Amino acid sequence: MKIKKPNLNWGDILANLLALCAFIAIGLGLWLCYIFIIKMNGFDEEVWQDRNLLGMAGEFLGGTVGPIWALAGVILFFLALIYQKRELVLQRMELHESRKIMEDQSKTIAIQQFENTFFQLLNFHINAANHIRNTKINAKAKSNNAFDELYMEFKRETDKLKKRRKADAGGMSPSDESFENTFIAVFEGYKNTFQHYLENYKALLMFIKNKSHDPSFYYNIVKSHFTEQEVQVHFFYIILVSKNKELIEVIEKYHLFQKLNERAVADVDPYHLKKVDGMAFKKED
Structure with a gap:
């Protein structure tokens, strides 16, 4: 040696x-x-x-x-x-x-301050989601879950839209704009129920993007709390109503539509799935 x-x-x-x-x-x-x-x-x-x-x-x-x-x-x-x-x-x-x-x-100290705010936003999101899952919109609603009811009503309205276009235009498919207008019209009836929840959802995602030292880690924490029903609402709202390009880039980069039931979405609106990069739906290896 x-x-x-x-x-x-x-x-x-x-x-x-x-x-x-x-x-x-x-x-x-x-x-x-x-x-x-x-x-x-x-x-x-x-x-x-x-x-x-x-x-x-x-x-x-x-x-x-x-x-x-x-x-x-x-x-x-x-x-x-x-x-x-x-x-x-x-x-x-x-x-x-x-x-x-x-x-x-x-x-x-900065990480501690970030995590305090992050977990407050996440806790609010979880509580809001639980409240929506236990909310019946009205007496005619078939489900006590507002997430389910919003999806089912949008599906009913798009089915009506397709039938009208088929009868009026000889089988011509509805346009992207007609789907957007239909969802917006349906969402107006649920706006009071979902407004704070969706605003917090957007604030949470952008807060992680702008303030986190390790966005991927915190987005994975957030994704673990999303349910399939929530992600469907996120998809329809972000793509058809909000159209926030910066938010869509975050969703694509960190695969935030990972739990999305693409078949259920395609059954209602097959056109807008193509508007998002496939990375948004990427499953974990």
């Missing part, structure tokens, strides 16, 4: 060499001073009284020890700059780490 050699830090090596040079220079200056004092007999009284000798001593020390210590001072000043730079680098690293921690905390 090969032992990995540690990477050499040339900056540390240079700093250590400079520090060694500075201490050597200081030591050399002290040594020269000591030798000079010894040579001058410890500065006895005669030396102190001889001005010429003192001048020569000063010149000697100034010319030898002075430059050595000046060099040591320059080296120490340079070392101080190096260590100051290192401190600044460490401070920057700490600031970067602190900023990263703050950014992570901000992301966590």
Whole structure:
């Protein structure tokens, strides 16, 4: 097994060499001073009284020890700059780490805020859907489920439309516009029941698109709460009434018509199934 050699830090090596040079220079200056004092007999009284000798001593020390210590001072000043730079680098690293921690905390807070709103919207959607499933539109309604009743009434009206077109136009099929007008006319009778539910449905989908860090994950949560009856109403409303292109793109991209009973829709309105990309109906693998 090969032992990995540690990477050499040339900056540390240079700093250590400079520090060694500075201490050597200081030591050399002290040594020269000591030798000079010894040579001058410890500065006895005669030396102190001889001005010429003192001048020569000063010149000697100034010319030898002075430059050595000046060099040591320059080296120490340079070392101080190096260590100051290192401190600044460490401070920057700490600031970067602190900023990263703050950014992570901000992301966590943003996710928590998003999820609080998301689950509130989802809870409202579930409650509204449960209420609609237990709502009887009127005494003549054949079902206590408003989702079923809306679908069945739309089917009855489109059957009437087809019969009229067959009688009046010699078998000519209804147009896209006639299907849209028929659904809109039927939906007007259910508008009070479905309006808040559908508005929340659209708000929920667009909120995930615009605010989520992982839309696919949250759309999968939402899809798990949709029933086949709900998705039929979603399809008819979005395609025939709302016609919101941005919302349709979201539905296609994240397969939000996955639970749609295409056969049941085609039995009523086979034309508008082709208006949506097939990805909207894609089943999970």
